[in-house]
Amino acid sequence: MSLRQGYLTLFFAIFAVFLNPAWGEDGKTISNIEARQGINVCIWPDYFSITYLSPRTQQLEGIDIDLSHALADDLGVPVNYVKTHFGQFMDDLEAGKCDVAMFGVGNTKARQKRINFTQPYLASNMYAVTTKQHPFIKSWSDMDQKGVIICVQKGTYMENAMRKSLKNATLTTVLRPNERELEVLSGRADVFITDYPYGQKNGQRL
Structure with missing residues (x-):
C-alpha cells in the first residue's frame, strides 16, 4: 500500500x-x-x-x-x-x-x-498524508470531523499546532516518526501530519 x-x-x-x-x-x-x-x-x-x-x-x-x-x-x-x-x-x-x-x-x-x-x-508548511484508498479525506476540511483520527509525533511543532486547530477530530500521538505511517497503514489513524521534506520522502519511498 x-x-x-x-x-x-x-x-x-x-x-x-x-x-x-x-x-x-x-x-x-x-x-x-x-x-x-x-x-x-x-x-x-x-x-x-x-x-x-x-x-x-x-x-x-x-x-x-x-x-x-x-x-x-x-x-x-x-x-x-x-x-x-x-x-x-x-x-x-x-x-x-x-x-x-x-x-x-x-x-x-x-x-x-x-x-x-x-x-x-x-521554513515549511505542514502536510497531511493519507492512503490512496481513503474513502473521503481529500482536503483539510475533510479531516476535522468526528470519528476521524489524526496522528502526529509527540513533542513536535505539529502536535501543538493541531491541538490548537482541531475542533472535532481526535488527535493521537506516537513517540517515533515511522509509527505515524504504521498507524495510518494499519487503519488505526486516518491521516498523519508532517512537513514537506518528510512528506516528499514518503511520496518516493512508500
Whole structure:
C-alpha cells in the first residue's frame, strides 16, 4: 500500500538549529568541545533532505549535515553525530550527549523553556498524508470531523499546532516518526501530519 500526500497549507512552521543553553551563557559547551576535540551533534537520521542516512550510499546527507560540517570547520574540530528523535533530543541535550541539535526543529514556547535557538533558516508548511484508498479525506476540511483520527509525533511543532486547530477530530500521538505511517497503514489513524521534506520522502519511498 502506498501513501498519498495531501499537500494543502494549514500552518507555516519555522525550523531552526538550537543549542544547549550553556553554549551562550558561560562557555561551558565550547570548553567541552575544545577539550574533547570534537563537536557532538544530535540528529534524526530519517529526516529526508535534512539529516538523512541514504540507504543507497550509507552516507548522511541534507542541509543540516552540510551546516553541521560548516560549524565544525569554524570551530576547527571534527563532527560526531548522535542519533536521537523529536521525543528525546531535549533530554539528550540536557544530559550532555550532544552539544547542539541540528535536524530542522521547530521553535515552540515549550521548547524555549529548556533550550536556546539560533535564528531560523528554514521554513515549511505542514502536510497531511493519507492512503490512496481513503474513502473521503481529500482536503483539510475533510479531516476535522468526528470519528476521524489524526496522528502526529509527540513533542513536535505539529502536535501543538493541531491541538490548537482541531475542533472535532481526535488527535493521537506516537513517540517515533515511522509509527505515524504504521498507524495510518494499519487503519488505526486516518491521516498523519508532517512537513514537506518528510512528506516528499514518503511520496518516493512508500
